[in-house]
Each structure stands twice: as C-alpha cells, then as structure tokens.
Amino acid sequence: MTATNNLQLLFPPIGLRLKLDRSVDRLRPCHDNIATVDHGRAHHAAGLRCSKCGRHRGWLPREGFEFLTNIAQRFGASTEPIILRDQQIGDYVMADKQYDNSGILFRNDDKSGERDRDYKGEATISGVEYWMSGWIKEGLEAEGRAEGNGRCRATQR
C-alpha cells in the first residue's frame, strides 16, 4: 500500500474494519459481525456497517473513534480487524458512555386515537437505536419500568 492510500484511508478512520463483539452482536449477529467504520451523523463520531450486507450496526463511541484515529496514525492500517466490545476497543477501555444506554421520551401531542401512544422517543442501548413508545395507564398497576404509571415499548429501528 502506498503512503497516499494510507492517508486517505486513515484520517478519519473511515473504512477501517472492526470485529463486533458487543452484547448486542452476540444476541443479534449479522453475517460474521465484521463491520466497516462509516461516516457519523449528528453527535455520533462514526457509524458501523456490516461489511457484507451494509446493514447499520450502531454507532462507534467517540472514544473508540479517537482510539482508531490515534492507532491508525501511529501504526497504519491494521490487517486484522480490531475487536469492539461494549466498553472496550482493541486493548483500550472506554469510559465515556455519555450517549449509550440512554433515551428520551416526549409527550405525543398528536395522538391519532384513544389507544395511540402517550409518549414517543428514542434510545440507544448497547449501540443499537430503538424507537420508544409509552402509554399511561391510569388507575392500574404500573407495567414495565417507565416512570410513573404506564408501560413502555422499545422497537429496534
């Protein structure tokens, strides 16, 4: 590989391959769980796509992105995919879980009917994004773990 190719590939580390070994990847694997680092969106530094079918496999935490950029600049492209775990990339332990395992619900102001959800929102759990829906159940025992009386359902995007 020439030096020019290296620079194009490595900064930022878009196109690097990772071996996904997060809880979600064991639960719901996609092909051989090899993902390619893709461009990010909004507050996400970079996305992950299945190297075989291109399916979105979640987001790379910022610390993971910085780790990849750093080692790519120092050592060049690795031929072996680097392993990404829930809180670890390669041999580096990630502490920043600011955007992971959290979500937000908003009141649904345009309910289409009595049975439509009262709250809507989104959450990221182990790097996988979910739509969330909440229903208030007045006078009934609370189901699930939504705050207050009600139930909450998460649907994978």
Ligand SMILES: [Zn+2]
């Ligand atoms: Zn796939």
